[in-house]
Amino acid sequence: MKYLVLLLVISIAACKGDSPKPTTHTAEPTEAVGKDLMIALSKAKNFHHKARVYMSDGKTAEAIAAVREILSLQFPAGAPEAEDVRNDARALLAKLLVGQGQVEEAMRIVQEGLAQSQRESFFVANLYTVKGEIHEARAAQLASDPQKVVEEKHAAIEAYDKSNAIDEKLQQELMRGK
Amino acid sequence: MATDDDDILTGPVPAPEAEASPSERMRAKAFAELVDKTLAGRTPPPALSADDRALLEVATVIRAASGNVELPAAKRSALVEDALRQAIGGTAPATSGVVPISRARRRWVPWAISGASTAVAVAAVLVLWLRTPSSPTPLPPQARSLDALIGPIDREHAADAASRIDTIFADRLDSYRESLGRAP
Numbered sequence: 001m002k003y004l005v006l007l008l009v010i011s012i013a014a015c016k017g018d019s020p021k022p023t024t025h026t027a028e029p030t031e032a033v034g035k036d037l038m039i040a041l042s043k044a045k046n047f048h049h050k051a052r053v054y055m056s057d058g059k060t061a062e063a064i065a066a067v068r069e070i071l072s073l074q075f076p077a078g079a080p081e082a083e084d085v086r087n088d089a090r091a092l093l094a095k096l097l098v099g100q101g102q103v104e105e106a107m108r109i110v111q112e113g114l115a116q117s118q119r120e121s122f123f124v125a126n127l128y129t130v131k132g133e134i135h136e137a138r139a140a141q142l143a144s145d146p147q148k149v150v151e152e153k154h155a156a157i158e159a160y161d162k163s164n165a166i167d168e169k170l171q172q173e174l175m176r177g178k
Numbered sequence: 179m180a181t182d183d184d185d186i187l188t189g190p191v192p193a194p195e196a197e198a199s200p201s202e203r204m205r206a207k208a209f210a211e212l213v214d215k216t217l218a219g220r221t222p223p224p225a226l227s228a229d230d231r232a233l234l235e236v237a238t239v240i241r242a243a244s245g246n247v248e249l250p251a252a253k254r255s256a257l258v259e260d261a262l263r264q265a266i267g268g269t270a271p272a273t274s275g276v277v278p279i280s281r282a283r284r285r286w287v288p289w290a291i292s293g294a295s296t297a298v299a300v301a302a303v304l305v306l307w308l309r310t311p312s313s314p315t316p317l318p319p320q321a322r323s324l325d326a327l328i329g330p331i332d333r334e335h336a337a338d339a340a341s342r343i344d345t346i347f348a349d350r351l352d353s354y355r356e357s358l359g360r361a362p
Contacts (some may be wrong), residue, residue, distance in 0.1 A: 033353040041347045048340035067339075081346065082322040088339040095337040121324070126331040133336075167330045174326055 036076040042084050044070045051092070060100055067093045087113050087116035087123035091130045100136050107134050132159035213237045219250060322349065 026099035046068045054063035075082030090113040097106035110131045117124050135156035142148040209230065216222050226234070241300055249257070274313070327349050328342055335341075 001211055031333045033350045033357060035354075038347075038350060038354050041343070041350055045347045048343050051339050081324060081350070085343065085346065088342055092337045092339040122328055122330050123324070129331070129333050129336050133333075169331060170325055 003036075034076060037079050037081060040073050040075045040079075041081065041085070043073050044089070047073075048089075048092075054098075060096055064093060064096050064100070067096065083117060083119075084121055084123045087117060087121070087127055089124050091123070094130045094134065098134060103134060103137050103141065107131070107138075110134060120166045120170065122167065122170060125163040125170070128159045128163035128166065132156040132163065135159060209233065217241055 024124040049064050051063040054060070054066060061096050067089050071086055072091075073082075073085075075085075090109050094106040094109045097103070097109065103125045110127050114124065114131070117127075133156070139149045139152035139156065142152060212226075212230070213235060216238065222231070222234060300306065324346060325346065331338075331342075
């Protein structure tokens with residue numbers, strides 16, 4: 001038995017004695033930003049550029065289709081960038097749809113983004129801004145119904161207020177260093 | 179005088195229904211007696227033809243494979259007697275094949291080997307557990323939140339997602355390269 005204890009002690013001493021000190025960090029790059037995230041962001045960037053080219057050619061329908069592709073991109077699970085990039089794409093998509101007269105579809109896109117958001121962000125605030133613009137567009141379409149116009153304008157103001165409230169809260173948090 | 183029966187491997191093959199010849203019967207009887215004697219523990223005669231020796235080996239193998247090999251009665255009885263004698267405290271004769279349990283317990287070598295292996299494994303685990311770097315290696319910088327990166331979005335720029343994705347991509351690419359340990 002004493003030989004076993006001796007062997008144990010010698011083994012520990014030998015391992016501790018000549019073990020090289022770690023000089024490199026062995027963590028994978030995914031610890032901070034991973035390859036899958038970069039691929040998803042790269043695709044989103046390319047779809048945005050594609051949409052911009054279509055818009056410059058006046059091909060709004062094709063631009064809308066390109067932006068819609070961003071909504072179905074696969075991001076790594078739990079990546080906060082996913083929600084922000086999608087919300088930004090929704091804001092652009094909704095504005096393009098409003099420009100095409102598809103106000104209700106634009107509202108659906110925005111409402112969907114707000115419902116799926118897990119936290120408040122400047123991108124969510126931007127969605128509220130676009131929501132306000134959609135209410136304004138609705139009010140313009142309902143000029144023959146004064147009551148509806150008032151309701152839509154009130155809804156637009158509420159959306160802008162919500163956007164401002166989120167912006168203010170986030171800026172204060174950033175200034176506090178949170 | 180050599181006959182066809184003397185060379186059973188290279189001679190003509192008799193028909194399946196053919197009656198055995200007297201010489202075949204004699205040969206079969208002699209071989210059967212040889213097999214019986216061999217299986218009973220007797221040494222086969224040294225002057226044995228190669229064919230007979232091969233057949234004898236096959237017969238021995240078949241017998242062993244059937245699992246019905248038993249020790250001779252005398253041997254079996256001796257082993258039982260030895261075991262009983264040891265059980266009541268007696269000593270076994272030097273020629274006995276029975277190993278006393280007390281002596282079997284002294285087979286410590288396998289235990290020593292397994293104990294040493296276990297000790298080395300425990301040592302390795304302890305080393306892994308105790309070996310902490312003297313100064314923690316800094317982790318790669320965590321990427322900034324996109325809120326901090328982009329900031330508030332003005333109404334005039336609500337649809338400028340394309341320029342924002344460029345900023346986001348460039349920032350994350352820097353972080354990715356830093357985490358890989360390469361300069362951008």
